[in-house]
Amino acid sequence: PxxxxxxxxxxxxxxxxxxxxxxxxxxxxxxxxxxxxxxxxxxxxxxxxxxxGIRPCPSPLLPGTTMIEVPSASEWKALVAHTTEQIARGRFDKAVLARQLRITSPWGYDLASVLGSLRDTQPGSTVFAVSAYGHAFVGATPERLVGLRGGRAESMSLAASMPRGATPAEDACLRAALLQDDKSRREQRIVTATLRHAFDQVCHTVTVPDEPHVLDLPNLRHLHTRIVGEIADPETASVLDLVERLHPTPAVGGHPRHAALEWVRDAEPFDRGWYAGPVGWMNDEQEGEFAVAIRSAHVQDETATLYAGCGIVAGSDPEAELEETRLKFRPMLNALAIPLSERAPYRQSR
Structure with missing residues (x-):
């Protein structure tokens, strides 16, 4: 639904x-x-x-497992290039495009095993799973949409990506490079400004650091800014009101919102479903916590459809954006027990 x-x-x-x-x-x-x-x-x-505490062991990669990228690598790079052309023409400043990796296994997937793996391997992320109507939606997202407790609202601006290094020295260099990268800073600045504007509408004070921090994850890192606001009228604001104001943020849709989303709907060759939507909880006082359902997969029977997105801005390189999507597939690939060094060969979509 x-x-x-x-x-x-x-x-x-x-x-x-x-x-x-x-x-x-x-x-x-x-x-x-x-x-x-x-x-x-x-x-x-x-x-x-x-x-x-009873957790089935993940099954090894079995013969007959297939993986299909949608869109294909060449189609994706062409789409990124076309999107940067639209940005150069002034249609929008940023658009977030997504890809799918459709994996079919002869034995299907065990949801408890997938969740256990995500909890073990993705510290600092929000692990979630929803199972209904014969479908499951599962993931481990590093992105908080909004939390509301005692009249205090918190969100985060998360954008730009860079891999982790193989050694401490390489890791430190990549960390510094992300902080100094102009394209990454511009991408994250758009998200921060939009979230702050939304908070300004309902908060009497809003606190936003001048400079972003680096959020380190097991295989990726992002630029991150924490946004905190004191709700002006707690009696009339609920966590769902804030969700409605914020979603979709420029981190998953683009900016300006209407123009970017119109482009995404026309450009992407599939329906995102619940990918990048809000997932969370609320209590009877209408407080709660919602995250953005990225780094996720839709599982039905023997097929798992993984999602990964990239923010496209002026200067985005199609080849680099392709590699970024493959890097973002890795947490779910690991959880599904698809060894990266032995994974089944990619097939291109037709």
Missing amino acids: EALMWVPRVLISRDPDGTTTLALSVSVDPRPTTTDGPARTVADAFALISSA
């Missing part, structure tokens, strides 16, 4: 201090003919807790 929300029947939460809380939601019906809802919910919760 376009969107999905639910009240959890069994909710297990753990605070930073290690306190764990189990909350059960039941529907009470006074009619004696109804099933005992509370007892069934308690039994379900007990079964979940009893099975916690």
